[in-house]
Amino acid sequence: xxxxxxxxxxxxxxADIPExxxxxxxxxxxxxxxxxxxxxxxxxxxxxxxxxxxxxxxxSRINAILRAYYEAHKNEHAxxx
Numbered sequence: 001x002x003x004x005x006x007x008x009x010x011x012x013x014x015a016d017i018p019e020x021x022x023x024x025x026x027x028x029x030x031x032x033x034x035x036x037x038x039x040x041x042x043x044x045x046x047x048x049x050x051x052x053x054x055x056x057x058x059x060s061r062i063n064a065i066l067r068a069y070y071e072a073h074k075n076e077h078a079x080x081x
């Protein structure tokens with residue numbers, strides 16, 4: 001951190017950073033993360049152990065799996081909501 005604090009703007013190589021212009025701004029896609037709600041969920045012990053065994057962030061991975069399933073099937077059951 002001390003090296004970064006001592007660095008001056010003119011020491012930074014910007015060669016590989018795209019210009020921040022109107023073209024760039026038009027290409028940016030804003031993604032809003034949906035609100036997360038806490039729930040209580042009963043899961044088979046072996047499934048939970050496996051998910052936890054994948055390391056930190058297992059709850060986020062479970063959410064990502066559920067979201068992928070939802071995205072793949074959301075139009076199939078649109079009339080049932």
